[in-house]
Amino acid sequence: MSSAVSLALAGGLAVAGVAAGPATAAVAAPAVSAGGAGETPVGAQAWTRVSKKYPNHSYWNAAGDLRVGNEAGTEGLSRAYLRLDTTALAGATVSKATFRITNTGAASCTGRPVELWSVGAVSAKTTWNNQPAKAVRLATVTDAKGREGCAAGDLEFDATALVTEAAAKSRTSVTVGLFAANESDASAWKRFAPATAKLETTIGRPAPPVISSPEFPDASNGAPANTGKARTPGTFTFGTGGATNIEKIVYWSEFEPREVTVAPGASAVITPTGSGPHMLYAYSVDKAGRRSDQAVYHFWALGNGGVRDAAGDLNGDGLRDLWTLDPDGRLRFSAGRADGTFAAPVDGGASFAPGSRIAAGGDWGEDGYNDLLVLESVEGLGAKQLRLFPNNGLGSVRPHDGIVLSVIEDDPAQGNDHWSDAQDIADAGDLNGDGEPDLLVKQGAKLWAYTGSRSGYLDMNGAPVLVGDGGWDTVAVLVPGDTDGDGAADLWVRDDASGDLFAVKGAKDAAGQLDPRSWGTALRVKIGSGFGRAAYPTLVSAGDFDRDGLVDLSAVGADGKAVWFRATATGIDATPRPIG
Numbered sequence: 001m002s003s004a005v006s007l008a009l010a011g012g013l014a015v016a017g018v019a020a021g022p023a024t025a026a027v028a029a030p031a032v033s034a035g036g037a038g039e040t041p042v043g044a045q046a047w048t049r050v051s052k053k054y055p056n057h058s059y060w061n062a063a064g065d066l067r068v069g070n071e072a073g074t075e076g077l078s079r080a081y082l083r084l085d086t087t088a089l090a091g092a093t094v095s096k097a098t099f100r101i102t103n104t105g106a107a108s109c110t111g112r113p114v115e116l117w118s119v120g121a122v123s124a125k126t127t128w129n130n131q132p133a134k135a136v137r138l139a140t141v142t143d144a145k146g147r148e149g150c151a152a153g154d155l156e157f158d159a160t161a162l163v164t165e166a167a168a169k170s171r172t173s174v175t176v177g178l179f180a181a182n183e184s185d186a187s188a189w190k191r192f193a194p195a196t197a198k199l200e201t202t203i204g205r206p207a208p209p210v211i212s213s214p215e216f217p218d219a220s221n222g223a224p225a226n227t228g229k230a231r232t233p234g235t236f237t238f239g240t241g242g243a244t245n246i247e248k249i250v251y252w253s254e255f256e257p258r259e260v261t262v263a264p265g266a267s268a269v270i271t272p273t274g275s276g277p278h279m280l281y282a283y284s285v286d287k288a289g290r291r292s293d294q295a296v297y298h299f300w301a302l303g304n305g306g307v308r309d310a311a312g313d314l315n316g317d318g319l320r321d322l323w324t325l326d327p328d329g330r331l332r333f334s335a336g337r338a339d340g341t342f343a344a345p346v347d348g349g350a351s352f353a354p355g356s357r358i359a360a361g362g363d364w365g366e367d368g369y370n371d372l373l374v375l376e377s378v379e380g381l382g383a384k385q386l387r388l389f390p391n392n393g394l395g396s397v398r399p400h401d402g403i404v405l406s407v408i409e410d411d412p413a414q415g416n417d418h419w420s421d422a423q424d425i426a427d428a429g430d431l432n433g434d435g436e437p438d439l440l441v442k443q444g445a446k447l448w449a450y451t452g453s454r455s456g457y458l459d460m461n462g463a464p465v466l467v468g469d470g471g472w473d474t475v476a477v478l479v480p481g482d483t484d485g486d487g488a489a490d491l492w493v494r495d496d497a498s499g500d501l502f503a504v505k506g507a508k509d510a511a512g513q514l515d516p517r518s519w520g521t522a523l524r525v526k527i528g529s530g531f532g533r534a535a536y537p538t539l540v541s542a543g544d545f546d547r548d549g550l551v552d553l554s555a556v557g558a559d560g561k562a563v564w565f566r567a568t569a570t571g572i573d574a575t576p577r578p579i580g
Contacts, residue, residue, distance in 0.1 A: 045083045045173060047194045048126050052077040055128035065104055068114060069180030069189030080178040080192060081122045081132065084199045086163065090170035091245055091287020095204035097163035099176060100154045103143070105191035109150035111142040112188035113181035116157040122175055132175065138162055140181060146191065154196070163201055168245035170287060206286035209249045210239035211297035219277065223300040230275040230301040231316045231393050237267040238282055247289075251282035255392065273392040274367055275303030308368045311429060311481065312360060312543040314395040316369075320543035321395060322579060323360055323372060327560040329353060331372070333395035334562060334579050340546025344580035345562070349396040350389065352376050357538075359427040361388070362437025364454060369393045373439065374402075375425045383420035388456075407459045416459040418443045428479045429489055432513045434461070440477060447472040449516035468520030476539050480551040482506075491519045492527075492553075494539055499532030501553070501572055528565070530574035534558065554579070 049059045049066050053076035067078035082101075099116060106112075116139045120132030139157040146152040159176065166174045180188045215234035217224045228234050238249040246264040255273045262268050264284070272278050278299050284292040304316070314321035319336035324345065326332055331348030352358070353376050361373035372389040386405045389397035407416040419425065419441045428438040432451055439450040439458065447467040453460040476494040483490045488506035495502070503525045507518035531539070536555040540562065545552040550567035555576075557563055563576035 045085050046122070047080070047082040047197070048122055048124075049078050049080045050126065050128040050131055051075070052128050058124055058127055060124040060126065065191040066178070066194050067189070067191055068178045069107075069112075070183055070186050071107075071189045072186045077183055078189075079131070081119060081126065081175060082178075082194065082197055083122055083173055083175045084197075085173050086166045086199075087172045089163065089167040089201060089203070089288070090172075091247065091289070092167045093204050093206040093243070093245060093286050093288075093290060094160065094164040094167045094201055096202040097159040098200045099138075099157040099159040100196070100198045100200060101178075102152055102193045102196035103145040103155045103190055104152045104193050105146040106144040106150070107187045107189050109144050109147055110187070111144050112185065112190075113140050113142045114155070114188075114190055115140045115179045115181050116159065117177045117179060118162045119175050119177040132177070134177065136161065138176070144190070152193075155192075159199065163199065167288070203288075203290070206246055206284045206290060206292040207241040207243040208292045208295040209251070209282040209284050210241045211251075211280060211282060211295060212237050212239070213297075213299065216272065216278075216299040216301065218298065219300040220298040223277075227300045227302060228272075230272050230303055232301075233269045233271045235267050236270050236280060236297075238262055238265065240264045240284065243284070243286075245286045245288075246284045247287045248285050249282055250285065251280060253280045254278060271394065272299070272301040273394055275301050304368060306368065308363050309370050311362070311427075312370065314360065314370055314391060316393060319547075320545050322540060322554060322562060323348060323358060323395070324538075324540055324556050324562045325352065325356065325358060329356060331358070331397065332562075335395065336545060338547060340552075340564075340566070340577075342545075342562075342564075342579040347396070349392075350399045350402075353378075357424050359425050359439075361427045361439065362429065362452070364388050364437055364452065365390050366454060367393070372397050373405075373425060373427070375419055375422060375441075384422060386419045386425070386458075403456060405456055405458055408457050409459055409463070416464050418446070418448045418464060423473070424476065426477050426479060428516075429481055431489060431516060436461075440467070440479065442472055442477060445470050445473040447477065447520070465516045466520075467516045476533070478539055478553075480543075483551055488514045488518075492539075493524060494531055494533075496533035499530050499535070500526055501528035501531050503527045526571075528553075528572035528574060531555065531565075531572075536563075 046061055066080035068080050070077045115137055117137050118135040122132055138159050141155045141157055143155055144150055162174055182188050213234050213236045215228040240246045248261050249264055250259050250261050252259045280297040282295045309316055312320040315335055321336045322334040324332045329352045331350045332345035333348040334342040334345045336342055352374055356374055356376040359373045360370050362370055364371045369391040371391045374387045375384055378385045387402045388405055389402050409416045422441045422443040424442040426440040428440045431438040437452045441448045446469050449465040449467050450458045451461045474496055478492040479489055480492055481489055488508050490506050491504040493502045493504055504519050504522050506514050509515040536557055538556040540554045540556055545564050552564055552567045553572050554564040562579040566573045
């Protein structure tokens with residue numbers, strides 16, 4: 001879409017006096033006329049002519065016609081100049097500009113060429129002996145009007161080059177000159193009415209960005225053979241398509257909808273989080289604030305062959321990572337290092353209500369990434385809600401991506417929704433070997449085991465199993481996995497008051513699968529102490545942080561800082577090690 005802007009020399013001038021030649025009186029500068037199509041009102045500012053017969057005389061804003069060419073006789077050779085206001089065009093994308101002025105008189109109806117030039121500045125001091133320098137010839141018109149047989153009418157000159165440059169450089173005005181192509185030809189003179197001069201400018205949208213990437217080439221015709229992998233960074237360049245008046249370029253993607261601004265022609269490092277097709281969107285903004293059409297760049301990211309990330313690996317580098325909540329409920333991501341330490345926590349993309357409980361809950365979305373489970377009180381609901389937040393593959397989630405988990409049988413009297421008034425949740429890994437993540441819910445003195453389902457209903461594959469009824473309200477639980485190599489997942493239980501940590505062996509049922517009820521009756525073996533709830537309100541995760549083959553423990557302290565504890569051959573060392 002484009003709009004026309006009319007910059008016009010206003011008429012209706014009050015004439016103080018009129019006389020031929022040097023006695024012609026000057027009048028006040030014209031009023032500003034309104035622009036078109038919603039643009040800021042603009043107008044011409046001034047005009048003048050110079051006469052070779054009167055080389056030191058100024059005709060600044062004089063009444064009467066502008067004279068151009070050689071009239072011989074008493075008038076002789078003249079040239080005309082006009083200064084036009086282009087303030088409203090600053091930074092705009094100009095697609096066309098036409099200078100119009102009414103030709104009121106000519107030597108004959110036989111066409112003779114007249115030229116429009118860009119020239120230097122003019123003022124009240126402009127005379128034949130003090131003329132502006134010519135710059136660029138903009139256009140030549142061969143026509144004649146203003147005599148019997150060829151009535152007065154407009155001549156049109158293409159001024160696109162001049163106005164485009166002025167807009168790009170945010171110039172407040174341009175000055176043009178009218179010259180006879182042959183100043184010796186006494187049959188080529190013309191006269192023009194200055195009040196009719198107009199600069200009509202078509203404003204277009206700026207050019208859309210031109211996007212390219214060596215790592216992730218264009219995939220609009222299918223996946224390229226040499227494209228990059230998901231979760232690996234690529235350099236994307238945002239070209240201007242040759243436009244010179246672009247102020248900025250704004251881009252976003254379907255996997256990261258937040259708008260980011262870059263300089264025209266600049267590059268940005270972008271990491272596609274998932275495999276398969278992706279789209280990168282961008283638009284340009286010119287210096288006048290006008291926005292271009294939207295550019296869409298299609299590219300493809302290769303996957304990992306369907307291999308899921310290891311338990312606790314939140315960014316795909318094979319190392320154990322952590323999600324924690326800071327005191328304000330903001331999710332924080334700590335990337336694991338190979339030496340057992342962690343990078344400084346960074347923002348995880350979402351915030352949750354105070355008192356929320358979280359768990360890195362395995363791959364619930366079949367994209368190979370370990371996702372986030374959140375048990376959260378919902379204002380006005382009167383019950384807690386269990387939500388799933390897909391991991392973007394780099395340890396971050398988006399609030400609007402949350403999915404509410406539910407049950408088919410939700411009758412309050414006998415339903416399966418045991419998290420509505422629960423105190424905590426824990427990732428249970430894959431308890432039954434069906435390839436889908438499972439979940440523990442601690443509801444008062446009861447502990448429940450849920451078989452996960454990607455349908456979003458946690459009783460789709462069977463009702464929850466009551467691990468035990470009694471005493472679970474005074475402990476915290478974790479599932480570290482199979483710590484003794486017998487093929488059955490074990491349970492860790494922390495006594496909240498004493499701070500003692502116990503290991504509970506899991507046992508298989510007749511079908512060879514873990515029976516979660518075995519945790520409720522098995523002997524508890526003490527493997528550590530000093531982990532009381534007052535000091536460490538939240539046990540966050542279990543995993544082999546230092547890659548020594550033993551499962552370690554992590555927690556969030558009362559100060560909100562995450563720490564981890566190293567496993568030894570005899571248990572868990574109570575010395576806290578900082579994370580990040």
